[in-house]
Amino acid sequence: MxxxxxxxxxxxxxxxxxxxxxxxxxxxxxxxxxxxxxxxxRQKRSDLYEWYFEYYKSPMEQMHERCENYPPCDFLSDQIGFSMAYNRFFGRY
Known part of the structure; x- marks a missing residue:
């Protein structure tokens, strides 16, 4: 040894x-x-539509990020799905 x-x-x-x-x-x-x-x-966005959606996220995207940032919700979403895990930890969306 x-x-x-x-x-x-x-x-x-x-x-x-x-x-x-x-x-x-x-x-x-x-x-x-x-x-x-x-x-x-990154390549610059030329279209106003692309620029808008780069800076402003949809409500569903915000919910996904909220669940991903909370480890128990992230783990459970892999097991039973995002919507059920989100409802369990944060209530209805």
Whole structure:
């Protein structure tokens, strides 16, 4: 057991050093910020309809998010369905 402990500690120490090392202009995952921003950047909405629904959610979407943010409701919705789980924890919609 002791013979495995020393290499394990050494490997964990090297992994910690590699993970904690930060390069200039690099993200924690080792991707340059410009590349990461280009990948994540969303396309601008051109239509007024798309813009409206991006900022204003429907009541059903708001109820889904409310249930997802409450862990017991989220767990129960996987078991018996969203509408029954929502009714149990938050009443009728």
């Amino acid at each position: 002791r013979s495995l402990l020393a290499p394990l500690i050494l490997a964990l120490a090297l992994a910690a050093l590699c993970c904690c090392e930060k390069g200039k202009g690099m993200s924690p995952l080792g991707i340059k910020r410009e590349v990461a921003n280009a990948f994540v950047r």
